[in-house]
Amino acid sequence: MTSGRSVLITGTSSGVGRALLEHYTRNGSKVISVNRRRVPELESAYPSVRFECVDVRSDEEVEMLIQRLTESAELPELFILNAGINCVDNDESFQLAAYREVVDTNLFGVLHFIQPLTELPPSESPRRLIAISSLASYVGNPYGLGYTTSKRALTECFDAWSKMYRGTDLVFQQVMLGPVDTAIYTMADRFPTWMVRIKNAFSAPPAATARAIALFGLTRRPKLFYPWRAVPLYLGMWLFRSLLPGFFQGRKTLDGRARRST
Numbered sequence: 001m002t003s004g005r006s007v008l009i010t011g012t013s014s015g016v017g018r019a020l021l022e023h024y025t026r027n028g029s030k031v032i033s034v035n036r037r038r039v040p041e042l043e044s045a046y047p048s049v050r051f052e053c054v055d056v057r058s059d060e061e062v063e064m065l066i067q068r069l070t071e072s073a074e075l076p077e078l079f080i081l082n083a084g085i086n087c088v089d090n091d092e093s094f095q096l097a098a099y100r101e102v103v104d105t106n107l108f109g110v111l112h113f114i115q116p117l118t119e120l121p122p123s124e125s126p127r128r129l130i131a132i133s134s135l136a137s138y139v140g141n142p143y144g145l146g147y148t149t150s151k152r153a154l155t156e157c158f159d160a161w162s163k164m165y166r167g168t169d170l171v172f173q174q175v176m177l178g179p180v181d182t183a184i185y186t187m188a189d190r191f192p193t194w195m196v197r198i199k200n201a202f203s204a205p206p207a208a209t210a211r212a213i214a215l216f217g218l219t220r221r222p223k224l225f226y227p228w229r230a231v232p233l234y235l236g237m238w239l240f241r242s243l244l245p246g247f248f249q250g251r252k253t254l255d256g257r258a259r260r261s262t
């Protein structure tokens with residue numbers, strides 16, 4: 001069903017991006033993979049894939065890539081803007097450098113594609129731009145503030161664009177991902193075991209996630225919530241947070257150097 005398409009995927013060295021690369025390659029699609037570093041093992045396993053070494057944090061590198069693809073008439077019909085990172089930036093103290101790196105990757109790493117694509121003359125067939133956002137946009141982890149705020153801003157941008165460009169050749173879509181079994185930082189050591197167990201129980205495998213994203217990419221729906229079973233979990237967390245101040249909010253420890261509440 002997804003064969004014959006051309007797709008560009010960012011961040012294919014692991015996790016969801018790698019599963020997407022495998023999915024589209026298996027279906028006979030023409031795949032352009034965008035990674036910030038060369039991954040020889042991946043490149044030799046998928047000789048039909050065009051590998052581009054581009055750091056999505058660089059607007060210049062992304063713009064040059066779009067220009068090269070446009071000039072060679074190889075601009076794909078589907079962009080899956082998946083590359084992302086997560087890290088602790090708000091624990092003992094707020095760490096601006098770490099926060100900035102997360103926002104540069106998760107938010108600007110997507111936005112860098114949007115300016116050149118919206119500047120192109122309209123194409124005859126639809127061009128789909130799928131951002132991989134997160135359910136953390138709704139209930140974020142306070143220790144990873146860059147992650148939550150970058151995904152929330154990404155979701156706002158795609159909400160706006162999906163409405164503004166409705167009916168045009170540019171189709172803006174986003175995936176509100178819940179937990180997926182990947183190596184992205186989960187901060188398991190900071191939460192009680194029961195919380196980690198629940199998260200694991202609700203997690204989806206990367207291959208199933210890739211299939212769901214590929215099917216979604218055939219529609220014009222603006223949003224996909226996946227895995228659906230994780231939605232009540234996030235809703236519950238949101239409810240607990242609203243009712244119990246302090247629940248899943250993070251607290252400063254009460255040792256000698258602790259900040260006292262006033």
Ligand SMILES: NC(=O)c1ccc[n+]([C@@H]2O[C@H](COP(=O)([O-])OP(=O)(O)OC[C@H]3O[C@@H](n4cnc5c(N)ncnc54)[C@H](OP(=O)(O)O)[C@@H]3O)[C@@H](O)[C@H]2O)c1
Nearest residue numbers: 011012013014015016036056083084134177179180182184
């Ligand atoms: N897993 C989850 O539970 C979950 C939940 C909600 C949303 N998501 C989102 O899903 C997406 C994929 O995450 P994942 O779970 O598959 O994590 P992952 O396995 O860590 O994959 C992240 C990918 O992004 C790449 N990347 C990072 N910085 C980059 C940069 N500056 N330029 C180009 N590529 C870069 C990584 O490459 P390197 O190998 O070079 O680091 C890697 O290929 C992310 O946007 C994430 O926020 C994941």
